[in-house]
Structure formats: C-alpha cells, structure tokens
Amino acid sequence: MTGLHERHLAVSPDWLALYYRHPLELTHGEGRHVWDADGNRYLDFFGGILTTMTAHALPEVTKAVSEQAGRIIHSSTLYLNRPMVELAERIATLSGIPDARVFFTTSGTEANDTALLLATAHRGSNQILAMRNSYHGRSFSAVSITGNRSWSTTSLSPLQTLYVHGGVRTRGPYAELSDERFIKACVADLEDLLGHTRGVAALIAEPVQGVGGFTAPPDGLYAAFREVLDRHGILWISDEVQTGWGRTGDHFWGWQAHASSGPPDILTFAKGIGNGMSIGGVVARADVMNCLDANSISTFGGSPVTMAAGLANLSYLLEHDLQGNARRVGGLLIERLRAVGAGSPAVREVRGRGLMIGIELVRPGTDEADPDAAAAVLEAARAGGLLIGKGGGHNTSVLRIAPPLSLTVAEAEEGAEILGQALHAAT
Template identity: 85%
Template sequence: MTEDLLGRHRDVLPDWLALYYQDPLEITHGEGRYVWDAHGTKYLDFFGGILTTMTAHALPEVTKAVTEQAGRIIHSSTLYLNRPMVELAERVAQLSGIPDARVFFTTSGTEANDTALLLATTYRRSNTVLAMRNSYHGRSFSSVGITGNRGWSPTSLSPLQTMYVHGGVRNRGPFAAMDDDGFVRACVDDLTDLLGHTRPPAALIAEPIQGVGGFTSPPDGLYAAFREVLSERGILWIADEVQTGWGRTGDHFWGWQAHDRNGPPDILTFAKGIGNGMSIGGVVARADIMNCLDSNSISTFGGTQVTMAAGLANLTYLLEHDLQGNARRVGGLLIERLRAVAARVPHVREVRGRGLMIGVELTTPGTDRADPDAASAVLEAARAGGLLIGKGGGHNTSALRIAPPLSLTVAEAEEGAAILDHALRSLDQ
C-alpha cells in the first residue's frame, strides 16, 4: 500500500519535494506525542511535522474548536468582519510586546516573511536587506532571496539586494575561537563595517535560533547589540519567530527575549506551532509600519475562521498548562541526557539548544568535517527504534533536529533519549 502511494507521489509531484527515509513513511494518525504509520507501527514524535504540532497530536481542545467552527462557517475572507480573527489578533498583539501593535494573518511562515519584507522595504524605501549567514526564511521567491543556506536556495535571482552578516553560528566561522564577548564585538564591528559600504538597508531579518540551519544561535545579547547599530541608522529589525515562538525555547516566550535589552523587534513573524497543524502564519508590527502600505490588500485564506478557532484553542491550552515551563524543565533534562550520550559517541561534535529545540551536530570523528551520511544513518536508526526526528544544518545537513510537542513528559523524554542513544552508538558498529 505505501509502495503504491510512493509511486503515485513520484508520478505527480515534483522531484524536489523531499521525503525522509529510504522507505518513506505515511503517517495516518496521532495522539499526544505519538503517531502511527499505515502499517500500524507506533512512533514517538520528536519533530512534530517540522515544529508545527506544538501542543499534542489530536489535542481534544483544538479538535473540538475546529469541529464546532466548521459546523458554523469555515471561511469568508478578510472582506468581512471575523470574530475569531479579531480575538486571536488581540491576544497575539498583547503577547508580542510590540507597542501599538497590529497583526496580519497569513497561511504560512513563508508568506509571513514575505509580508514583513514588503512592509520593511516600503516603510524604508529601500530594497536592500540584511540577513544572517546559515539562515532560512521560506520557499517563496523573495524569502529564498534572503536565505543564507545554499542547500535551500535554488536561485540567485531576487527582487532584493541581500547582504549576509556574521553571527548566527557560534561555533564555526572566523570568530568561532573567541569568547562570547569577543564574538559579539567582532560581529558588531563586521556589521558596522558592512553598513559603511552600502546604501542604508530596509531591515535586518534574523531567526533568534536558526531552525533549518541546525538549531544554531549566537550568544544571548547579540541582536540587542546589533539593534543599537541599526537604530542609529533607522534600520528595522525583523525577528523571524516561525520556529522559536510560543515558548518552545523554555526560557522565553519569544526567541528575541534572549536579546531584549533594547525591547521588542520592529516586526515579528510567526507561524507553525500556533495552529498545532492548522495553516496559520502572521506578522506583528507597530501601527506606523503595518499601515505604511498605500494600496488595497486582502487575504483570501489568511485568518480564515476555522484556523483562527484552532489557534485560539491551542494558545489557550498552551498558556493555561504552562507548556513554556514544561519545555524548560523537560527540555533541560533531555539536553543533559543527550550530552551524556554524546560524550560516548565520537561522531557528535556538539549538542546545543534550549527548551525543546535541540540540535545534535555530527562530524567525521576527530575532525570538524560535516557528516551528512551519519545524520541520515541516525535518522533511519531512530525510526527503526520507534522515534521520528529531523535533520538540518548549513554544512551539508549534518545536524539532527529534535523538537517534540511542548507537552512532552519526562518518561517520554527518557524513552526518546534511549532510542537516540542506541541510534548514535550504531554509527560505530
């Protein structure tokens, strides 16, 4: 049955639509932190559909909200007043920390970043954008144009002039040997020098923790230091919170808060986890920035009633059950457990991350050379053991990405760590 579906997939879908595993997996249903495939095999899910099933599979509160809303009306577009959209926008605006905030809903993180770029370039009357090396911001023409990860950039054409800044990867590159303070100073000096050679950019867009890049991040405070340089020149800061938002990092509700001495970003983008699988993205910005467009616009599917109902129910569950605190507690235990495992596996260069956003970087033993084959082997071995994880990284996809639903229990964290222990050890066999 799965083999037939794979053949049909290949007959009608693009070759570049990537599939995990040598024998691709069809997931048919899920519950809590577990999913099942078409053969009835059960897996512990440590990837959540790319960090999107944020609270739990088949969460009753979300399922009920979707069902009840679908029984009334599913969709009307933004041409009509929409109570669920207004209610979710009110909550997101308040949680964002951005003063006098306005919210625009989209259907994905890619579209959210597209909108943020449109706002920033219009507001600043500049098509120059600063982005981070090793970054990923989406699949559209404009967001690919600011993605600093060659593996996800199929074209060099772009409507934007993009310049890439140091700092998103702490342990590689020309500043890696410095201590944290020296690293930040060097990155700020590099940014300042870069700005001296170009016309004023519209904005810097940055992920507080780089997602597709392998869950890499700079020292806390780097973006606050960048902000001082940017603010002097009127350059906006766009925080791409598509993967880091909603408490996943444990320490903070938003990733930007690790760099917050200068307050919230000018523009914040979000998606993925807020819908718990429903298609929600969005942009939050100050009113003067959001309202800078001088033409009409709508969204046919952004903010549709059934997705907004899901988002409201999911956000309420997350806050009422303190899933941010759970990510901090259970994520801390999982990171320490994985570091203990890694100490016995020569292929592991680093275990990094915070909360339930954890990266395990694999290299050829005794070197800093990325080992994508090892990452693929661990992915397969973990699946064989009953665990689903992801992979990424700017150096040939050699980092394992671990991002379970935020309701993960201690027992499930231990179960997943034990499977990963066996999968990583299999590299030496």
C-alpha cells in the same frame, strides 16, 4: 517501493524530498505519538517540523475546529471575523510590540514575505540584511534572503541581500572568541558592512536558526546589533516561526534573549500556533504595518477555522504552562543527549534550549560535517520507534529534535535512550 510512494513520485516534483529510504505514511496521532499505515507506533520528536506544538489530536483544538466548521468555514478578510480579531488581540498583547497590528497569513514563508514587503515599503529600499546560515521560507523573496546554500535555490530576486555574521556560534572566523568578544567582532562586521551601503531597509534574523541546525548567537547579540541598526534607521525583523510560543523554554519569544533592545519592529510567526492548522502572521507597530498605500487583503489568511484552532491551542499552551514544561523537560533532555553525545566520536556538539535541540555530527577525528551519518541515525531512530528531523548549514549533518511542548519526563528519557542506541548503531 509502496504503491503510494510510486504514485507520489509520478505526480510530485523531483525536489519534493521525503524522509527515509522507505517513506512513511502517517495515518493518525495522539499526544506525542503517531502511527503509520502499517500500524507501527512512533514517539514523535519532530512534530511535523515544529508544528504540532501542544499534542497530536488535542481535544480542545479538534473540538474548536469541528464546531467552527459546523458554523462557517470561510469568509475572507473582507468581512468581520470574530475569531481572527480575538486571536489578533491576544497575539498583539503577547508580542510586546507597542501599538501592535497583526496580519494573518497561511504560512511562515508568506509571513516573512509580508514582513519584507512592509520593511521595504516603509524604508523605500530593497536592501536587506540577513544572517549567514539562515532560512526564511521558499517563496521568491524568502529564498533570496536565505543564507543557507542547501535551500537557496535561485539568486534572481528584486531584493539586494547582504549577509551578516553571528548566527552560528561555534563555526566561522570568530568561533574561538569569548561570548563578549564574539559579539564585539560581529558588531564590528555589521558596522563595516553598513559603511559600504546606504538606505538598508531591515535586518531579518531567526533568534535560533531552525533549518540551519538550531544554532544561536550568544544572548545579547541582537541587542548589540539593534543599537547599530537604530542609528541608521534600519528595522529589525525577528523571524519567530520556529522559536515562538515558548519552545525555547526560557522565553516566550526568541527575541527576548536579547531583550535589552526591546521588542523588534516586526515579528513573524507560524507553525506551532495552529498545532497543524495553516496559520502564519506578522506583528508590527502601527506606523510600519500601515505604510502600504495600495489595497491588500488575504483570501485564506485569518480563516475562521484556523483562527478557532489557534485560539484553543494558545489557551491550552498558556493554561498548562507549556513554556515552563519546555524549560524543565527540555533541560533534562539536553542533559541526557549530551551524556549520549559524549560517548560518540561522531558527535561534535549537542546544543539548544528548551525543546529545540540539535546534535551536530562530523566524521570522527575531524571537524568535517557528516550528512551520511545523520541520514543513517535518522533511519536507525525510526527503526527504534523515534521520529526526528535533520538540517544544518553544513550538508544537513545536524539531527533536529523538537517534540510537542507537552512532552513528559518519561517520554524524554525514552527518546534519549532510543537516540543513543541509534547513534551507536549508525556511527
């Protein structure tokens, strides 16, 4: 155990988990690579939990941060803030939500917490629909709507949460149905649930479940849900903390895979927009955003420095068509990983879209999740020079792969090769 690890354990909560038997201290990064304190170089396929969206040490972002920090670092939302207004204007336009208003926070958890505040205030109800296997953050309210037992640390909450089926396509009672019948069954489940309630405020859903293991319903499920929700006046919150900014390749936002319903009433974002700087936020149509009848500000949301980073990062993303790169390189990577998975009896499924890919591991010959195998592959990949993540609703048995969106074809090939060797060695 290193001295830093011992110091960490002495001052940190027991539940503050670290990856690896011998945890890493990352000291610097460049492009799609990072280095540890011992000088080892790694290809980064996790990006600080999908947060280093464009590249490590992206010059455009570091320059914007440095220049803004040299002018003024902090002011709060009590003063006009040019970078905040400029970024809000761009996000409002990109969101697709008409007459949109934007409120900045410091994290995805806080963004989802704000969305819940808005929805419950607007509807005058504390009832929330959430998806099974979901994750929306670690605050008191966000934990209470998390449908993933591994991350739901308490049932004590002011919210009454009801869980809907549909976020996981290949497990559960409808797994064997066709996509069309799967959607119909999930809609029937929603209709039945609403028949036993009244005055539900909102449905919150990740278009692709992140911590849940990069699972997703068939395209169109949330459009079908929206028809039901609209009849009951229930708001739709799309949690885009992990799916936003083009990561899925086919779409800029995850909700656009269900676009026949139009944009959500509320959209939350975070992670990638700051490329490592702490930015989260909420977009909502004006009548929803303006429903609060008490004072509310943010001390740190919309900080001039983080907003400068967000503007530079978003500009780089759009100017270099990183969504298109995620589609092209992500398509190649998932093909390679499916070929790798076909040769391993431990691989149940390789799924995903764009540069958001999950590999679900099971005990060979069964459908039983194998978290020990996932942990072993994580270690073996690190030994081979590759950093990946893990998650899943079945005891963290899914390898999560989400590199920066500027990933090259050569790097995708390299990462797939290392991961194939790790799977072979560890399972």
